[in-house]
């Protein structure tokens with residue numbers, strides 16, 4: 001199954017909804033929270049969030065949980081979104097940080113990543129490919145890296 005076959009507009013929208021829903025249900029009384037969601041090649045949507053820790057130097061990205069779960073399940077990631085709630089009902093899209101881009105790179109340049117869109121406050125993203133987010137990916141020179 002190719003990433004483009006799975007990453008339909010409807011499935012991408014459902015992935016964003018799952019991310020938003022996790023924030024709204026898990027953190028109902030705690031406004032400034034975030035979460036991530038990833039769409040897998042079999043259509044599964046995984047969500048995750050970063051646990052609270054006492055020492056900020058050991059915090060992890062919200063994407064870490066669904067990223068690790070995809071590996072546990074042996075599935076390819078085809079899309080990833082991370083949202084933060086800034087105020088009640090107001091979400092912003094966090095494009096994947098450098099570490100998360102590096103992690104996602106193992107799934108190839110066609111992975112869709114959510115970046116801030118220009119409409120609304122529901123965290124509706126624009127979608128670009130990881131190849132667009134990493135136009136000069138360092139490991140692309142190696143033949144065994146799935147990059148074009």
Ligand SMILES: [Zn+2]
Nearest residue numbers: 061097099100
């Ligand atoms: Zn990250």
